[in-house]
Amino acid sequence: MASSRQDYIAPWWTYWLHNFPHLNFNFQTVDSTFKPEDTSYQQSLIFLACVSAVGLGLSLLVLSAYLTCLCCRRREEAEEVKRPDTCCVTWAAVITGLVICSAVGVGFYGNSETNDGVYQLTYSIYNANHTLGSIGSLVGNSLASMQVGLKEHLERLDEIFSPRGDYTQTLHFMQQMANNIIQQLTAMPDTMKVQVDLAAIADKTSFIEYYRVLSFSHFSIMVCGVLTLIMSWASLGAGTATAVGTSDFCVSPDKFIVNQTKDSLSADIVHYYLYCSQSLPNPFQQSLTIFLRSLTTMQIQVQGLLQFTVAVYPTAEKDLLGIQRILNSSEFHLHQLTALLDCRSLHKDYLEALLGVCYDGVEGLLYLCLFSLLAACAFCALLCAVPHVWTLIAIRDRDYDDIDEEDPFNPSRRITPYNPSRAQVHSFCSYSSSMGSQTSLHPPLQATSSTPEYMNQSMLFERSPRYENVPLIGSGSPPPSYSPSMRTTYLSMTDAQIRHFGTDVQI
Secondary structure: OOOOOOOOOOOOOHHHHOOOOOOOOOOOOOOOOOOOHHHHHHHHHHHHHHHHHHHHHHHHHHHHHHHHHHHHHOOOOOEEEOOOOHHHHHHHHHHHHHHHHHHHHHHHHHHHHHHHHHHHHHHHHHHHHHHHHHHHHHHHHHHHHHHHHHHHHHHHHHHHOOOOOOHHHHHHHHHHHHHHHHHHHHOOOOOHHHHHHHHHHHHHHHHHHHHHHHHHHHHHHOOHHHHHHHHHHHHHHHHHHHHHHHHHHHHOHHHHHHHHHOOOHHHHHHHHHHHHHOOOOOHHHHHHHHHHHHHHHHHHHHHHHHHHHHHOOOHHHHHHHHHHHHHHHHHHHHHHHHHHHOOOHHHHHHHHHHHHHHHHHHHHHHHHHHHHHHHHHHHHHHHHHHHHHHHHHHHHHHHHOOOOOOOOOOOOOOOOOOHHHHHHHHOOOHHOOOOOOOOOOOOOOOOOOOOHHHOOOOHOOOOOOOHHOOOOOOOOOOOOOHHHHHHHHHHOOHHHHHHHHHOOOOO
């Protein structure tokens, strides 16, 4: 019957996970059928989770050996170079950063998918639980009406109609119809037990999912070295075991549900809701038909008694109207019960729960496992690169300390006391602007050094407040820009004065 199902097909990744080896603590193969109450099956899932513990141990062992060798290794002469080759460390840091970013993205996507799947699962379970609760409520109300309310009215009418044997016979016939209804309602399955089980499953699932999301949120923002590495491997083991167990259920969910409900529900009822096929008969059809026919017969009898007995026995009208109200209410409940007992409602919730947990849920768990693996690898690489980065930082600080104090590019050399003697040098511009005539023009003092003062490198790094006072005449530099009055004065100079100042001055 399971092979004819067309509305649900397990995804390929559930079959892949289902084929993982299931071994108990004695390294014996265990059946991969989903049996969470079986001890051997529980051991197989714990064994899968412990595989990640082996990976954690190996990674810690490799890191310990690497860091020990790094600390015990002698410093090579290459470490004395001021600018060491940082290409390897740079690329390692870049790749580690990319892996961490990729891991975070994969983790958030997997967390979202898992949360969506669990939400769809719990929503469907709560919806099915509400349907089962409504069925139980309708059956209970109808039983109470027939066993208590209808019985009281029939007993009073039996006393009123005691002189008339035909009327009392009609009342006995109505009691027989009510007993038929009570018998059919009592044969209905007890949905209260199933409802309690579903509610417990939904509440526990929501509780676990809440703390799973909370732990993922803290883990995704935690960067604590070895602790993050341990958490990565632990989450990988837990995610793998959960994904494999869920896949074992998703491969054959019908078989598990039939085994779980065999004590409370018959096999034909379970199959009716699991497959909801037109070829399967409705197991409640006969009971509902008897219920409806009995109600119709009782309504006809009550209508006849109201028509013929009220005129003779007016006190019987109240009880007859009360019976009529009970029958009308029971008929309304019958229509609601028929709709709720139809397989389409519960079957829809069942399919949505399967799609949520087996598609979105398991897929999200796989992405979370990939996130944990990437995070573990990234932090291993990060822990390996940290000593090299620390060494490079130490070498850089040492190089700054080795800079010559006389080096003009030394930051400490750039801050020197102000030399007031340099501020006394006058420029040709300031001299020529103050002269009154051609004869009062005297040449400025020549620089004592053959190198132009404004080209002196040491002066560039000293705090001279007025560099425009440096003489430019005779140093091979172009003259500054002049105002119209200064240009007139300059053109009125004699040839002797021009030869005296040099031929580099351009008019």
